[in-house]
Amino acid sequence: MTCGISCVDKTLNKSFYHLGICIAKHPGYFIIIPVLLTLLCMTGYQQLKYQIDxxxxxxxxxxxxxxxxxxxxxxxxxxxxxxxxxxxxxxxxx
Structure with a gap:
């Protein structure tokens, strides 16, 4: 019964460990890319027209x-x- 739960737990633990190592090695990408993506999405949000009729x-x-x-x-x-x-x-x- 606990085999299915422990397999999922081990897989997630290993995946997040590797993701943390990747982020630690390349922190600039994980800071600059989200900021640029947010600025790009804000340009479309400024042109949003509301319909209140x-x-x-x-x-x-x-x-x-x-x-x-x-x-x-x-x-x-x-x-x-x-x-x-x-x-x-x-x-x-x-």
């Missing part, structure tokens, strides 16, 4: 809500100059 995130592409909203916006245009009411806006920012 709940209608885009949670409604289907051809859902009924979007078609109904298009009909309402087509027939009932919002007049922003005369007697403007914030409650009449069907889509903020548009």
């Amino acid at each position: 709940p209608e885009y995130l949670f409604s289907p592409i051809a859902g009924e809500g979007k078609t109904e909203r298009a009909i309402v916006e087509q027939y009932f245009k919002v007049n922003y100059t005369h007697r403007f009411n914030v409650g009449r806006i069907t889509r903020p920012g548009k």
